[in-house]
Amino acid sequence: MTSLSQPIDYAALQQRTWKKPEPITPEPTLHVWNSLTRTKQPFVPERARHVTWYNCGPTVYDASHMGHARNYVTQDVIRRIMRDYLGYDIQFVMNITDIDDKIIVRARQAYLLQQFKAQHPVLSKVLLDTVQAAWRAFFAKTLAKFAPPAPPHESEADPEDAERARHGEAGWEALVLLETDPVWRDKAAQEEPKFAMQFRTLQASRDAQIAAAMALGAASHTAGEAHALIDASADVLMAHLDATLGHTVNDPAVFRELAAYWEGAFFGDMERLHVERPTTLTRVSEYVPEIVQFIERILANGYAYADDASPESKNVWFDTHAFDGSPAETPGDAHHYAKLAPWSKGNRALLEEGEGTLSSTRGKRHAADFALWKRAKPGEPFWDSPWGPGRPGWHIECSVMASEVLGKKVDIHSGGVDLIFPHHDNELAQSEAFHGEAQWINYFLHTGHLHIEGLKMSKSLKNFISIDEALERFTARQLRLAFLMQPWHAKMDFRESAMGEVRSVEATFNNFFAGTTALHRDHGASFSDGQHHYGTTEKQLAAQLTDTQVQFRAAMCDNFDTSRGVSVLLQLVSRANVYERATPRAALNVPLLVSIAEYVARMLRMFGLGEGSVAPGQLSWGTAQAETVQGSEEVALPYLRVLSSFRDAIRQLARANAPHATLLSLADKLRDVDLTELGVALEDQEDGKAMLKFVPKEQILAQRAEKERMVAEKAERKAQAAAQAREKRAALLEKGRVAPGDMFRAPHVHNFGAWDAQGIPTADDKGEALAKKRRKNLEKEYERQCKLHAEYLAAKDAGEIK
Template sequence: MADKPRHPEWTQPQRSDEPVLKVYNSLTKSKTEFIPKKGRNVTWYNCGPTVYDSSHMGHARNYLTQDIIRRILTDYFGYDVHFVMNITDIDDKIIIRARQQYHLDALSANEPTVTQELIDTVHKAWLAYLHKQLTKGLEDKSLVVSGQEESSWANIETLAQDSGWVQAGNARDEKFIMHLKALRDTRNAITLAQSNLETSSNGLITSSAPVLSPYLDALHLSSPNAAPIPSHLTRALSTYWERAFMRDMDRLGVRRPDTLTRVTEYVPEIVAFVEKIVAREWAYEAGGSVYFDVRAYDGVKGKDKDWEHVYAKLQPHSKNNTALLEEGEGALSSSDSKRSPADFALWKRSKPGEPEWPSPWGPGRPGWHIECSVMASAILGDGMDIHSGGIDLAFPHHDNELAQSEAYHDCQQWVNYFLHTGHLHIEGQKMSKSLKNFITVEDALKMYTSRQLRLAFLAQSWNAKMDFKESLMLEVRSQETVLNNFFALARALVSDEEAATEKPSTEEPRHNYGDTETELSALLAQTQHAYRVALCDSFNTPEAIQRILELVSRTNIYVARGRSRVNVGVVAHIARWVTEALRVFGLNGEATGTIGWGTDGDNAGGSVDREALLMPYLRTLSGFRDSVRQLAMSGASAKDILKLCDNLRDIDLIPLGVALDDQDDGKALVKLVPPETLIKARDEKLAQAAEKSAKKAAQAEAAKAKQTAKLERGKLSPTEMFRPPNVPEGTYGSWDDRGIPLTDAAGSELPKSRSKKLTKEWEIQSKAHEEWNAWVAAGSK
């Protein structure tokens, strides 16, 4: 009986080493393996903005960078991320800004025209600002003398002529230059107003607003019956700036959070949260406010008794930094009732002029740090995988947030991974309005596209200090151009290949996959692995981008060897992977094609107007046909037809974003390229040609002037060149018939050497005179 057929033995492949995702964790100050609490599900809380002013490049650095990391986790590593972000709409800055604007608006309504009383009010505000704000940056505080402010200001203005003195003041107080400008602007506005009484007050109030608004606010608060401003005004201010922030983030391509929370929506939860911490005796009430008791909490055994609570996990070296602690409490806070300077407010008693909510401790409002703890806990529970924010929030905000949350939950570790984005500097300096390098997101998007800004952030380590400078953006533009050209080339090759397959060919089929193609495909595989290794190395986007550019460069070199020998399939495979690799970083906008990243502002939605889309191309085609017919019917030469073809390539198709590259085989390679790119390249080429032509014309003009000067020297007849007035009277006594001297003034015959020299000069002039006569006769003069 024959043996029963059986499957041959199968050998299981050996698993190769796979890179593991590690992230830089501020809690360990090292790169640690990323292990979510629940498989592929990731919980993430991100500190959102305090909405009281325009978003700026610091916000862009933070939120755009976190968007990149979020996209890598979801779109590359395949995690299911629940991304929560808050909006801080109860804060000292919001209260102050709303209150000051309210008082300015009230003054404008009550004082529609310039009066002496209004000028006096602005002058009092100027005096108060001079004493309170400018003196912060003065080494010698005695420069400002009460009752002698006019002479004090004159001295300060004299000193301010020295830029070194101004910079020294700004080093002591980073707003010193801004304070100087505010005082100058207000003083100039006062001077102008004094000569324009009974005119509109708008100019005076607007110009002096930075000085006037805090004065009016302080004046209002000093009143014993100071009432809070209408609560809807703080809500209106925060709502306005929240919408502005979201619009800016949309324009930057930042994905919206999965869950968005606002402090005003969680005040009852905040009160309950604080009550629980008080009940555990890690917080105390004092004067209507509630403070977290750092000394009572730090080092206390946790509920399992095998671990201790720790304060300042992120920056333990900063726990006694008084300046940071005070800054974290806010401009409207008072520390009079605290047991220790390190204690921080969980609930603040509302002062006159401040909004308030009911609580067991009396009317008040939430402290800054407690807000995030409550909202994060309400959405994500008693812990989370990731918490993120700017490095400037690490202490005291995030350290306080960790302490109060771990006190509430009585847990050892509320956050597993803390991600802090690095500081942003502008051309090596801290961004500041006083240094005139403050860039809003709106300003940045006037100078650069959202893609260029994203590329700039990708070029930097996400947790390192970033210097935003023009040299960086020049490099970014260069990288963008390289990638644009590569995508245009790849799409053109694919399109050309597809068109070729539609036509019958008499050529012998060739697979065109040799050693070079094998090496290029191997390079793609190496790059894909290096890309993964880079992203596993704490989202090392600079390395990932560099590897992509190297692959593109090698592919360009391959294509440049000759169209007929290019394997389009290999090139298309690389281009599709590069497209996907860049899409992970959010660089593709809304582009949906398989190759390329489209242009900023692409909209994948909506119906396409075929007529609007196609008509410019059809008109160009029709116009070219008409011109060819006219030339053919007039019997024009081939040269004229070729010139018409050049005009189609260099003039007509460029505004349509069509580039024709002439090939060695006589066939043009068609590319679709952004019109502005082609127009810029054409204009640069024309400018270079014009410059070359102008230079050539200038050289010709100079040569002509030189020749004219030479000919002008031949205007003098050789017969007259040795006679007065061309030589001094009495130089010579007699001449031959050619005009060459024979004797000197005394009648003595000239020496032979002298006669020989004069004869040679005569011959030179004679030849020059002949050339001049010929030039005149030719009508050149």
């Protein structure tokens, strides 16, 4: 032994060699589905942990719909995962398109209709004549081509009169023919997707015109009559007024007012869906000078040209032929047009749609060329430029605003899948022509289409759902959860049946949080026996938590697989529930359950599924009533404990003495009705002591309604089965009415000629003996009839039948 007084040779003492750990599970790296390659690619931002992201915002001319909800909620979820879970710093830029053909047309039409209404305060012949002219024009443009042939006596009339009647002045007769001829109507509906909407528009206006014509015979008229006619004919009037007077609308405020209104409505919808605001918001109208400079540089680089469409102002077109295949600034790289969708390069329908309804192709050299600057036309807003008064093309806005804020390289560009071509392909081309880069965007994230009950969303198909309408039927959490449970880049079918699954998932998480909160609250009083409660089952559950955390991270890094992420969280909750139910309350490891609840709640809130704040000590993903519920806990908890204990005693008395069953019923009423109104749920346990949970009243009522619905459905199925059984028995009894000895004789059958003593046939109606096999089959039928007849006689004796 070494003496303590001897000196220690510190130089001779060395630490052992440290071995670098080898991970059991490697750290997953983020891979994203990149539309530029149509494969999953490792995500590598230009600057470490910093992500530049440009998201195509809405064109603000109408109410936002479920397609918008799916797109912007999805982008919000991905943004939250990258920032709050994976630890990236994100600069998120989104634009507002407030200069666009759709905005111009809609603003003009709304303005002209408002003016028209003010000019016609009361019903008059002039007003009715104008509406009729608008109706004829609308009919001629939409449904006239589908009208059935005129009746024979009309077709013999003068050909010019017949043609005029078919396409104009007598269009009502043609509409009546469409109303009364389902064959022609169905044929038209198959050829024209908007047929039903146009048909209803014409019907509503026609009926209002008839009512107005009858009212004109009265001595005086009111504003209500005039407004009723105008409102019912709004769609036909707006098209007519815009065609005749649209060129007179010159006030820029008209167009800005409409865009500002719908922009506010859009962000109101986003707030209700819990979509976070962008880091930077840009509007096209605020970037026109930068857009002009951007176009000038593209012209200088040789990738655009100005036409000679008008001496006063010109269009500027992007030259796709000059760009495609030209060398980029980076040595060895070349520019390519339509990198996202090269197969759509010659798709004229998509190209024309991308240019807008007010665009002209005059002066364009090649079919794929697209407008960078549109010359001014009457009835459109305009700005000064080197090419005369005009306005920006649609595609140029995003290139300019993204470049101005984020620079010549952008990590992520996102939007709906419908924007791939031509919008995003055109963005890429003009931006790379400006910067000289061969790859302006590194990753394109395109959200998949949203269909409703298997069909593309459309007003004409009556399956168009606005965000406002959706939020009347479902909560923001339920909608977000529905999107999370589908691959973000795949087509999604929004079905009512699928929302039942969403509600079930929501209820599973809610019940788990409420139950664990109750255990956590009662832990100090009920679980203080000093045992650590960490045996085999607890170790298995703790391992399940670790495995879930590993699987969840792998799912998030695998192209933001939120569907798999939600699934593994549900599996963990299921395992925790199994453990809680199978373990005596005194032996429960409550801290382990609490840690699971905290983790699950944290991941769900990370997805943006939290609603409202979460009060301290509450295990929850948050509810709109979280603070109110917490307040009620502090005030009511002592009283609720007394009520709960009272109820437990009442139940024990009722079970010990059967006549006191009414007390049991009273206790159930306390549980199912009285405490529900206080937002309290009681769950009966095997030990006779109820678990007390604070749950929002609405949730309890929804669960009760679902339970009642299931009970009602079960009762209905039982009633239907009983009715079917009665019908079946009645049919059998009616069949048994015939005595066995008569069943093979007239008037029941006529194809036998001889019978034995029992009445079973021995020969057919020609006198030929029956084959042995047929005879055996008839004997079996005879035996069955004997039983049926016996049942019939018994039912008759019992008075069941007459």
